[in-house]
Amino acid sequence: MTTSRTALITGGVSGLGKATADRLQSEGVSVITLDITEGADLVVDVTDAAAVQAAADQVGPIDILVNSAGIVGPNAPLWEVPPDGWRRTFEVNVHGTFNTCRAFAPGMRDRGWGRIVNIASMAGKDGNPNMAAYSASKAAVIALTKSLGKELATSGVLANVIAPAVIETPMNAATAPEALAHITSLIPMRRIGHPEEVAELIAWLASDKVSFSTGAVYDISGGRATY
Incomplete structure (x- = not known):
């Protein structure tokens, strides 16, 4: 990467x-964090389309967009x-x-280079019991x-999605213990993943380094993924 590139990361304050x-x-890489939590460079709710567009107008051109903001539901x-839980x-x-x-995608397209990385979940491929809203939402991503x-x-802009298994993050700390135990038991490596492994x-x-892959799903699951 060149030092002139700028990345915007939603949910960039934690996990x-x-x-x-x-x-x-x-x-x-110059990083701009966008989060609802104080301490973010931009305190914005991603569910507010007008606020997100205003943030894009304020920030100007970016090269990399990482969508990490999410909830378990x-x-x-x-x-x-x-x-209301389903909708949220x-x-x-x-x-x-x-x-x-x-x-943000139109600006990347206009400049002829960009990388979009969306974060889904193995739940979006397999469906986790008692997590229908989360599983369905990640399938949609x-x-x-x-x-x-x-x-x-x-266009020169690549958009890919990752599907992690359970990772040691604050979001999963709020997951019901029995649900967490079930999804961890599905991992052949017999451990949960670490945020730094996913960040890599x-x-x-x-x-x-990625130039011929777009619209693809990359699993990072400790062997859980079967397709």
Whole structure:
């Protein structure tokens, strides 16, 4: 990467977002964090399309967009999931990703170079029990990225999505213990992942080293992924 590149990372104050920010900064990339948490460079709710667009107008051109903002949502059987919990999960995980891609992708396309990395989950491929809202929302992020990758395929902008298994983050600290134990038991390596391991994959996907891959899903699952 060149030192002149700028990355914007949603959810960049903690978890995978922070690990990615640290990793990209180590290569000289200028990082802008966008989060609802104080301490972010831009305190913005990704579910607010107008606020996201205003942030894009304020920031100006960026080269790399990493969508890390997300929530787990309700931990319950589908028939017990409250409608507002379902909606909120989609608002953050899907609408938030849509809002940022919609705001920042055109500028990348105009300049002829860009990298978009969206963060989904193995839950979006396998479906985790008692996590229907989260699983469905992450499946939507996967499909959104596949479409976006095709739309940008000749523009110089690559859009890819990663599907981590359970990672040691503050978000997963709030997951119900029985749900966490179940999804950890599915990992052949018999451990959860670390944010720095995921950040390494994101940094690669955000670099010039990737040039013939777009609209693709990259698993980082300790062997859990089967397709």
